[in-house]
Amino acid sequence: MGLPPATSMVSMAETVIDVADLRCRYGDFEAVRGVDFEVRRGELFALLGTNGAGKTTTMETLEGLRAPFGGTVRVLGLDPFRERAALRSRTGIMLQDSGFPADLTAREMVALWGVTSGRRATEDVLARLDLQHRRDVRIKQLSGGERRRLDLALAVLGRPELLFLDEPTTGLDPESRQRTWDVVRGLLAEGTTVVLTTHYLEEAESLAHRLAILHEGLVAVSGTLVDVLAAQPARIEFDLPDRLDVTALPMLAGDVVHRPTGRVEVRTGELQDDLAVLLAWAGREGLRLGRIRAHHASLEDVFHNARTGREVVAA
Ligand SMILES: Nc1ncnc2c1ncn2[C@@H]1O[C@H](COP(=O)(O)OP(=O)(O)OP(=O)(O)O)[C@@H](O)[C@H]1O
Numbered sequence: 001m002g003l004p005p006a007t008s009m010v011s012m013a014e015t016v017i018d019v020a021d022l023r024c025r026y027g028d029f030e031a032v033r034g035v036d037f038e039v040r041r042g043e044l045f046a047l048l049g050t051n052g053a054g055k056t057t058t059m060e061t062l063e064g065l066r067a068p069f070g071g072t073v074r075v076l077g078l079d080p081f082r083e084r085a086a087l088r089s090r091t092g093i094m095l096q097d098s099g100f101p102a103d104l105t106a107r108e109m110v111a112l113w114g115v116t117s118g119r120r121a122t123e124d125v126l127a128r129l130d131l132q133h134r135r136d137v138r139i140k141q142l143s144g145g146e147r148r149r150l151d152l153a154l155a156v157l158g159r160p161e162l163l164f165l166d167e168p169t170t171g172l173d174p175e176s177r178q179r180t181w182d183v184v185r186g187l188l189a190e191g192t193t194v195v196l197t198t199h200y201l202e203e204a205e206s207l208a209h210r211l212a213i214l215h216e217g218l219v220a221v222s223g224t225l226v227d228v229l230a231a232q233p234a235r236i237e238f239d240l241p242d243r244l245d246v247t248a249l250p251m252l253a254g255d256v257v258h259r260p261t262g263r264v265e266v267r268t269g270e271l272q273d274d275l276a277v278l279l280a281w282a283g284r285e286g287l288r289l290g291r292i293r294a295h296h297a298s299l300e301d302v303f304h305n306a307r308t309g310r311e312v313v314a315a
Pocket of ligand 1: 026029031049050051052053054055056057058
């Protein structure tokens with residue numbers, strides 16, 4: 001008997017987090033209303049959503065900080081609320097606001113965290129996060145970006161199997177954000193599984209393998225990044241010459257919208273064919289289509305459609 005084909009080996013990847021029909025309440029208010037998703041070993045799963053969609057509530061449930069009102073949650077095969085102690089040494093958590101003692105130095109904080117988390121440092125995490133030169137500075141004297149990097153250093157202390165990152169780059173300048181992404185990519189390359197929440201869609205687009213977009217307590221969109229983007233129409237945009245209107249355009253597979261600015265937008269599942277038809281037409285007619293752009297959907301398009309409940313045209 002031979003090995004299974006590569007595709008089925010991928011689909012057999014171990015499930016690290018399994019969430020089924022998760023429901024969470026604050027009093028009578030149901031903040032999470034039946035959410036399902038799974039996270040596989042070694043991938044980065046991005047939990048995205050509008051304000052108040054239920055991301056933090058879901059993350060806190062995965063981290064074992066709150067019990068679900070309904071449904072089931074398994075993290076590394078365990079119930080995160082009831083078996084939190086067993087999960088503690090295997091998971092790293094970077095909260096939005098860590099609230100560490102301001103008078104401790106970065107080095108003291110790492111030592112303290114090693115004891116309280118049960119995850120002993122196997123390398124100098126301060127060096128990994130480029131904080132080596134700031135090791136003897138008190139937390140209150142670190143810059144906002146340095147503090148965020150210290151939060152990440154503590155979360156990755158002892159190389160946990162599973163890492164929760166709650167908006168890890170909020171407030172960071174572009175260079176610090178890139179540095180954080182590089183650290184996360186390094187952790188993924190070492191086999192760490194990561195669950196990320198972020199409001200920066202380019203962050204998710206750059207790092208995520210799989211994602212879910214929550215909206216008003218429900219999953220609006222989920223799947224691999226590649227599949228989610230491929231399910232959205234691509235776009236062609238250009239300025240139509242003044243003397244023309246859209247009735248002059250050749251027949252296209254996509255939907256055509258003519259903006260008051262004169263800009264034409266074609267939303268299409270047939271990007272290459274529609275672009276070829278348009279360019280051939282412009283060539284024949286001797287027209288210049290100003291500022292022409294053709295691009296596949298971005299996560300921002302997906303997010304916008306999820307928020308507005310706009311129907312997705314399959315590519
Ligand atoms: N302690 C609480 N008591 C009552 N309602 C709450 C509480 N915490 C959150 N909520 C409500 O539950 C819903 C989900 O909140 P949650 O913080 O999980 O959303 P979120 O997706 O993380 O939002 P954001 O992106 O704004 O941080 C929101 O309507 C919020 O107002």
